[in-house]
Amino acid sequence: MNEHLQSQLDVSVDCVVFGFHNNRLKVLLIEQENVSKNNNRRYALPGDLVLPDEHIDHAAERVLYELTNLKGIYLEQFHTFGNPNRVRKEDDIEWLNVIRKNPDARVITIAYYALVKMEDYTPSPSSYAEKAEWKDVLDIPELAFDHNKILRKALKKLRKEVSDHTVGFELLPEKFTLGQLQQLYEVILDMQLDKRNFRKAIKKMDTVLALEEKQKGVLHKPAQLFTYIGERKEVD
Amino acid sequence: MNEHLQSQLDVSVDCVVFGFHNNRLKVLLIEQENVSKNNNRRYALPGDLVLPDEHIDHAAERVLYELTNLKGIYLEQFHTFGNPNRVRKEDDIEWLNVIRKNPDARVITIAYYALVKMEDYTPSPSSYAEKAEWKDVLDIPELAFDHNKILRKALKKLRKEVSDHTVGFELLPEKFTLGQLQQLYEVILDMQLDKRNFRKAIKKMDTVLALEEKQKGVLHKPAQLFTYIGERKEVD
Numbered sequence: 410m411n412e413h414l415q416s417q418l419d420v421s422v423d424c425v426v427f428g429f430h431n432n433r434l435k436v437l438l439i440e441q442e443n444v445s446k447n448n449n450r451r452y453a454l455p456g457d458l459v460l461p462d463e464h465i466d467h468a469a470e471r472v473l474y475e476l477t478n479l480k481g482i483y484l485e486q487f488h489t490f491g492n493p494n495r496v497r498k499e500d501d502i503e504w505l506n507v508i509r510k511n512p513d514a515r516v517i518t519i520a521y522y523a524l525v526k527m528e529d530y531t532p533s534p535s536s537y538a539e540k541a542e543w544k545d546v547l548d549i550p551e552l553a554f555d556h557n558k559i560l561r562k563a564l565k566k567l568r569k570e571v572s573d574h575t576v577g578f579e580l581l582p583e584k585f586t587l588g589q590l591q592q593l594y595e596v597i598l599d600m601q602l603d604k605r606n607f608r609k610a611i612k613k614m615d616t617v618l619a620l621e622e623k624q625k626g627v628l629h630k631p632a633q634l635f636t637y638i639g640e641r642k643e644v645d
Numbered sequence: 646m647n648e649h650l651q652s653q654l655d656v657s658v659d660c661v662v663f664g665f666h667n668n669r670l671k672v673l674l675i676e677q678e679n680v681s682k683n684n685n686r687r688y689a690l691p692g693d694l695v696l697p698d699e700h701i702d703h704a705a706e707r708v709l710y711e712l713t714n715l716k717g718i719y720l721e722q723f724h725t726f727g728n729p730n731r732v733r734k735e736d737d738i739e740w741l742n743v744i745r746k747n748p749d750a751r752v753i754t755i756a757y758y759a760l761v762k763m764e765d766y767t768p769s770p771s772s773y774a775e776k777a778e779w780k781d782v783l784d785i786p787e788l789a790f791d792h793n794k795i796l797r798k799a800l801k802k803l804r805k806e807v808s809d810h811t812v813g814f815e816l817l818p819e820k821f822t823l824g825q826l827q828q829l830y831e832v833i834l835d836m837q838l839d840k841r842n843f844r845k846a847i848k849k850m851d852t853v854l855a856l857e858e859k860q861k862g863v864l865h866k867p868a869q870l871f872t873y874i875g876e877r878k879e880v881d
Contacts, residue, residue, distance in 0.1 A: 417697060418654060418755050420727075461653060465753065467725030489725045489755050491656075491701030517656055517701065517755075519725050553774065566782065 419511065422469040423456030423556065424484060425563035428527030429580045431487040434546050434596050435527060438561060439476050439538035441553060444507040451500065453553035454560065455538070456518065458509075477532040477541040478507070481511075483541040484521035487566045491517045495555045504553065508537060518554075521564045528578055547599065571597045574614055578637040584631040587611060587626060612633075655747065655765035657754040659692030659707040659792065660720060661799035663782070664763030667803040668688060670782045670832050671763060672796060675712050675774035677789060678785045680743040685736060689789035690796065694745075698778050698807070705757040713768040713777040724795075727753045740789065744773060754790075758799045762816055783835065806815065807833045810850055814873040822868040825848060847871075 426437040441451045455476040459468040465484070474480045496505060496516045503513035532541035544550075546564060551557065570576040577593055593605050611617050616639030624631035662673040674688045691712040695704040702722070710716045730742060733750050741748035768777035780786075782800060787793065813829055815862040827843050849851050852875030860867035 418656060420654060459727065459752065462729045464729060465725065468727075469661060486725060489701065491695065491755065493698045493700060493706075515697065517695075517753075519727065519753075575861060640851075 413620035417514055419509075419514045420459045420465070421516050422459060422465060422472055422519045423454045423518050423559055425454055425520060425522040425560055426473070426479070426482060427485075427522065427524045427567060428530065428543050428561075429524065429593070429596070430543075432592055432596050434599075435543035436546050436549070437477060437530075437532060438541075438542060438544045438549075439534060440540035441504060442508075442537040442539050446502055451504065451553045452544070452550050454520075454556045455541070456556075457536075458516075459519075465519050466521075469519075469573055470543040474535065475536045479530050479532055482523045482525055482530070484523050484606070487520055487522050488520045488554060488562055489517060490559060492555065498554070501542045501554050518559070520559050520563065520565065524567060524576060524580065531576045533557075534588075538620075558593050563627070568598055574616065574639070578639070578643060581637075584620060584622065584634040584636055586634060588632060590617075590635070614639075647745070650777065653750050655745075655750045655752045656695045656701070657692050657752050658695060658701060658708055659690045659754050659756045660705055660709045660797055661690055661723075661753070661756060661758040661796055662718060662720075662766075663711070663758065663760045663803060664766065664779050665760065665832070666763035666779075666845075668828055668832050670835075671779035672785070673713060673715070673766075674778060674780045674783050674785075675770060676776035676778075678744075678773040678775050680740055686775075686784050687736065688780070690756075690792045691777070693772075694752075695755075696862065701749070702757075703756050705755075711772045712770065712774040714771060715766050715768055718759045718761055722761050723756055723758050724798055725753065725755045726791060726795060734790070737790050743865050756795050756799065756801065764827075767803070774776060774799060798831070801867070804834055808866040810852065810875070814867070814875070815861045817873075820858065822860060822870060824868060826853075836843060842864060850875075 428435045428437060434446045437455065438452045441453055443450050455473050457472040459465055469484045470480065473484065493515055498569050527543060534541040549557065549560065554611065569592060575596065580593060581589055587608055589609065590605065591602055595602055616637060618636050618638050620636055622634045624634060664671045675691050677687045677689050679686055691709050693708040695701055705720045706716065709718065709720065729751055732816065763779060770777040779865060783826065784795065785796060807830060813833065816829060817825055823844055827838055827840065827848065831838055852873060854872050854874050856870045856872055859872045860870060
C-alpha cells in the first residue's frame, strides 16, 4: 500500500444478527483467528472494513457472508459508533497490527442488525473467522473492540421495536396463539409479562387480527388463532 | 497537509435541525460560500468533516455551532449515508476542490437531527456559511451533495416519531388542548387528521393525561387541558 494511499481513518461495518429458536434469543458471533502469543482467543461481531468504492449496505452483506457464509439476510443499519478510542484496547491493537494494512488508523464503524429464524441459517466460518456460532444473548463473553457496547445497543433497539410491535411477527407462524406471541415477547424482552395486560395491549392493535379458527391437534384446550396484518420487516 | 496524511476516505457529520413556529415546520439550511465562476449559490445542511480525534457526536455539535452559531441543541444520530458517489455531482466536485484539502476523497456522512422551538434559536452564519436560515420544509431548494435525500430521511424519521407519540410534546406548553396537539401533528405529518379518530388515539395513550382544568381567557368555549407525562426527549 503506497504511503500516500494510507488512510488515518477507516470505516468498517459490524453485523449484529439475532437468531430465535426454541424460545431462546441468540446472537451470531465469530471467534477471531488467533494471532496473540498468549493464545488469547477473542469473540467478536462479524465485521470488517468497507471497500473503497463499496456502498456501506453492500459492505455489511459482503462481510457477513465472507465471515460466516450467511447470505440473504436483511440487515438494517441502526447506529454508527465513532468514539476515537474504540479500537485502542491492548489486545485490539495487537490484533490490528497483524490483520490490518493500516493498524493505527482510527476506525468508525457502522452497525447493522437483523432478526432471523435460527434454524434457517447455519453459519460456517471463513476468512479471519475461526469459528462462527450462535451465542445466547444472556451469556455473552467479553468481545473485541467495543462490540459488547454495540451488541447492547442493538439489543436495546430490538427490544424497542418489539415493544412497538414493529418486529418479531416474522418469527411466528402465519397463524399464532397469543400464548406464542407472549412467549416471543418475553424471550426478547427478557422479562415475564402479565398475561391479562399483554392481551389487552395486543387487542388494542389494529395489526393483530383474531381468526375464526382454533389450534388443532393439541392436547390442551385449543386456543384461538391470530394473524398479523401489519407491514412485515424483511428480516429474512 | 503531508501527502502521507492524505486520506482517501473522509467522514463528515450533517445536521438536520427542524424548527417549529406558528404552526410551520422549518429546517435550518446554510448557503455555502460562493466559489463557482457561474455564481451558482448552493444551499446545504450544516455539515463538515469529523476531526481526527473527535467523537462524532461532538463533531455534530461543533459543526452546527461553527456554521450557524447555534448551540445547546440535542442532536440525535439517525442515519449514516455511504453511497460511494454521494459527493460526485459536478458542482459538488467544484466546491470540494476549493474547500477541501483532499477533494477527491470519498465522504461517508453521519446524519443527526433535532426538533426545536424556532423562536429559541436565531442562527447567524459563520465559517464557510454565507447565510444560515430557516426554510419551510414544504419549499426546499435543490441542496448540495445528497442533502435532499438526507433531509427526506430525517423528515420520515421525525414523522414516524410523531406518529409513535415519542416526540413533539416538547413543542407544546406544559398544559395543552387536544386541538393544539392535533395542529402540531398535522403540520409535522403534513396531513389533515380526522378529529374524532385523533382524539380516540390520544385517549388510548397512557402518557397523555386529562387535567381537571380548562383553558382561560379565550373567547370561544374553553377546551379541556391535557398534559404529557411520558419521557420527554431532550430536543432543546
